[in-house]
Amino acid sequence: MSSTPNKPVPAAPAQHGFVFLPLIAGWLIPGAGHFLLRKWGRGALLAISIVCMFAIGLAMQGKLYANAHDILEMLSLLGDLGSGLLYVVGRVMGLGPDSAQLTVADWGTRFIVVAGLLNVISAVDAHNIRTGRKS
């Protein structure tokens, strides 16, 4: 019986440093996790998409949630927090009205929430690249 020798598995390139750094950086600043991993094109496209979506939401008079009185507001606040420093800067500068009065403002509120959720997805993607689950 012949046996084929097992091919040696090529070792993954050594990556030093804090493994959660791309995740945290990507959450705080859109695209920063990919920039840390030298994925310049992907990071730029993600940053442009998320920042534009957040800015357009604010330009449409979308609301930045500051507190939650019911479950829907709590979920929206969590979505807003996904934007990281964009949310903090928006709150500090007092951007966005206290309540969305117009239909367009309601769409803007959704744009801001979804921008935060997309930022969380991109930060997790950066973490997956860092840990080797994705190339």
Add this chain to the structure above:
Amino acid sequence: MFSPSHFTAVLLFGLFASTVFGITQRETPQRMFRYGLYCFCLFVGSAIVLSWVMYLIAR
């Protein structure tokens, strides 16, 4: 104040969301582009179909 039409808002939403979906859900640039385009068409197409359904229901 930026006040787009409903359809323009759908186009902007679909463009940004499908860009992120394409980059994060696929591995190679070609597959990223194709998946992003697929998501964009689904976003816009489903909005058009649902709009017609609601229009016909309201009549």
